Amino acid sequence: MKVESHLLLFMASFGAVIALIYWFFSYDDGGTAMLTAFALLGLLPGGYYFWWSRRMAPRPEDRPEAKQSDGAGVVGAFPGSSIWPFVLGLGAAMTALALVFGFWSAIFGLTLAVSAVIGVIVESRRGGAY
Amino acid sequence: MTLLAERPSPLSHPEEPEHGHEPSGVLNWLTSTDHKVIGKSYTITSLVFFCLAGVMAVVIRTQLASPDGTIVSxxxxxxxxxxxxxxxxxxxxxxxxxxxxxxxxxxxQVGAPDMAFPRLNALSYWLYLTGGLTMIAGFLTVGGAADFGWVAYAPLSNAVNSPGAGPDMWIVALVLTGFSAIFTGVNIVATIFYLRAPGLTMFRLPIFTWNMLVTAILILVAFPVLTAALILLWCDRHLGAHIFTTTGGGVPVLWQNLFWFFGHPEVYILALPYFGMVTDVLATFSRKPVFGYRGMIFATISIGALSTAVWAHHMFTTGVVLLPFFSLMSYLIAVPTGIKFFNWIGTMWRGSLHFTTAMLFAVGFLIVFLFGGVTGVLLAAPPVDFATHNTYFVVAHFHEVLFGSAVFGGFAGLYYWYPKMTGRMLRERLGQASFWFMFIGFWVTFLPQYLLGLHGMPRRIAEYAASEGWTGLNRVSSVGAYLLFISVAIMVVNFYISWRRPIVASGNPWDGQTLEWAAASPPVHHNFTWLPPVRSERPVWDFNHPEHTTQQHRQSDHATDGLVGVATTGFTDTGEESE
Incomplete structure (x- = not known):
């Protein structure tokens, strides 16, 4: 977890330094705001990983001498086939197209999107097939 | 079904785990959350868009082949x-x-059973497909598709200058594909951070995976800015906002600032993955580890970081940006890119080179991208940029950079991993023919465009007078475009032949070095039945060649290679990894 956090924290400190230089060079609000946001984007997850990396033992994937058997067991839960990402994608697209064609498109789109969200929650709770 | 993926180990049973009923055919395409199915769908869809855009390029070149072209209005x-x-x-x-x-x-490559968020991954694909179709569907509207250039500069993109549904569909399409990219970025970062195999530390990841990690972070930096800017543009067009207008307190150049704050990291989002592919291809077909492995990673990180601070070098001629700052930052990017070139050459140096199609495309990338990079350094100088801005010189430059990476680098990756993805080999002879058509066609197309730009031919003009004297070079350039078309056609034939008359590929047809070659071709459900021990950045090579492992290679380099050995050691053998 250390290297991961250092990568993000490096991005954050680079953004902060550049934002500072850029501000005193140009006094441009827009660019400085974007660079500051870039720094914060690195700081938030980077800080979180850094906080954790000091509190947890190195995982098998952090240890150069780890054996494959050190990581034996369940990796995680991976959902199987599901129709809901497709329904949600279609719903999101139709909702977005309301920006072009008018409100009626969003009615269909939101209906699909909401049913997809409900569907995926039910599916996750059941842990079963669609 | 929710599946609990077991991590494979030497002790686990070799038979496939129970994974319930999985649908097949169209239903599989619609419902699959398997990263392999989604990855294939993405690849095929994007190649279809590539072919469509290529046909458009051929029409454009035909229009420009003679003065006062009348092919299209x-x-x-x-x-x-x-x-x-x-x-x-x-x-x-x-x-x-x-x-x-x-x-x-x-x-x-990280030894994971799937992406970290499989359903989010599927959603990414559907947003990408619907977004892409929305963009194309702009052609079906009364006013036609968007026609303000891919950068949509304000105030040209406002409701008065670009009325109609086509531009709006373009905006919506980019919002959708933007979200799709953001979700994929999150997925890639989480997969690399959380699903690596035991022993696969960050500094043992293949360079392609490292580059994808930096790319994914750049996606998270850049795409939200574009999405926000697009929403603001839509408000200008429909709600009477005055954000990018020339009247009512708006600032048109703000659009350029927002767009390029997305656009410049985007250029590296389009380049870094292909750098990674080329690195893996060069290492595999040189039968050597990547030269200067850590230097390569630090170069990637520096390019990613610097790319956020160079956006206004696209805006030098607006007269309202800080020329010295952006010029200097742009020059700085040449340093890590130069390190990469040094390391690519070092990887091939005294290697056992195998010139397969993938390797040819990778070497083609090196040559093409070098020229694109050098003209990029020229354009980073404001005096040169003021003279060549908006001419064909710039067109030639960014085609060398982007065609060089996305097409030469991308096809190197595609030829390299096609056996892994399909379990079939592509025909080498056809592949090499398509490479030579592409390589020659590329130079014939784009070298004349540099000269045209220096002769003052502006971008984005539909016709020009014969008296300008641009006819000859334009004609040469159009011939090159047809050669490129032939090259892609040969490639499509190659895919068709491998589909109809398959040559079965083994799990590791190229003597590959990284973990993907430990899986079957194509990999089974949840990818691995077995993983080799990971002791360096090329575990599969170490397992298959115990007589010449990565550690031994480094030691022999160290002893005999003098300067090269010192450089390799300096970049690779520092820190906690030496055993």
Missing amino acids: QHTYNELFTMHGSLMLYLFAGPFAFGGLANYIVPL
Whole structure:
């Protein structure tokens, strides 16, 4: 977890330094705001990983001498086939197209999107097939 | 079914785990959350968009082949170059890398059973497909597709200058594909951080995976800015906002600032994945570890970081940006890129080179991208930029950079991983023919465009007078475009032949070095039945060649190679990894 956090924290400190230089060079609000946001984007997850990396033992994937058997067991839960990402994608697209064609498109789109969200929650709770 | 994936170990049972009923055919395409199915869908969809955009380019070149071209009207011409750029950049070059190949290969390279968020991954694909179709569907509207260039500069993109549904559909399409890219970015970062195999530390990841990690972070930096800017543009067009207008307190150049704060990291989002592919291909077909492995990673990180601070070098001629700052930052990018070139050459140096099609495309990338990079350094100098801005010189430059990476680098990756993705080999002879058509066609197309730019031919013009003296070079350039068309056609034939008359590929046909070659071709459900021990950045090579492992290679380098040995050691053998 250390290297991961250092990568993000490096991005954050680079953004902060550049934002500072850029501000005193140009006094441009827009660019400085974007660079500051870039720094914060690195700081938030980077800080979180850094906080954790000091509190947890190195995982098998952090240890150069780890054996494959050190990581034996369940990796995680991976959902199987599901129709809901497709329904949600279609719903999101139709909702977005309301920006072009008018409100009626969003009615269909939101209906699909909401049913997809409900569907995926039910599916996750059941842990079963669609 | 929710499946509990077991991590494979030497002790686990070799038979496939129970994974319930999985649908097949169209239903599988619609419902699958397997990164391999989604990765393949992404790859095929993006290649279809690539072919469409390529046909548009051929029409554009035919129009320009003679003075006062009359193949298409000026309005149609504007739509064509806009959609050519939009399709190539938003729907091909990016998604082909991070949605297609990365989606398929990154979980394999880190030894994971799937992406970290499989359903989010599927949603990414559907947003990408619906967004792409929305963009194309702009052609079906009364006013035609968007015609303000792929950068949509204000105030040209406002409701008065670009009325109609086509531009709005373009905006919506980019919002959708933007979200799709963001979701994929989150997925890639989480997969690399949390699903690596035991022993696979960050500094043992293949360079392609490292580059995808930096790319994914850049996606998270850049795409939200574009999405926000697009929403603001829509408000200007429909709600009477005055954000990018010339009247009512608006600032048109703010659009350029927002767009390029997305656009410049985007250029590296389009380049870094292909740098990674080329690195892996060069190492495999040189039968050597990557030269200067850590230097390569630090170069990638520096390019990623610097790319956020160079956006206004696209805006030198607006007269309202800080020339010395952006010029200097742009020059700085040449340093890590130069390190990469040094390391690519070092990887091939005294290697046992195998010139397969993938390797040819990778070497082609080196040559093409070098020229694109050098002209990029020229353009980073404001005096040169003021003279060549908006001419064909710039067109030639960014085609060398983007065609060089996305097409030469991308096809190197595609030829390299095609056996892994399909379990079939492509025909080498056809592949090499398509490479030579592409390599020669590329130079014939784009070298004349440098000269045209220096002779003052502006971008985005539908016709020119014979008295300008641009006819000859334009004609040469158009011939080159037809050669490129032939090259892609040969490649399509190659895919068709491998589909109809398959040559079965083994799990490791190229003597590959990284973990994806430990899986079957194509990999089974949840990818691995077995993983080799990971003791360096090329575990599969170490397992297959115990007489010449990566550690032994480094030691012999150290002893005999003098300067090269010192450089390798300096970049690779520092820190906690030496055993």
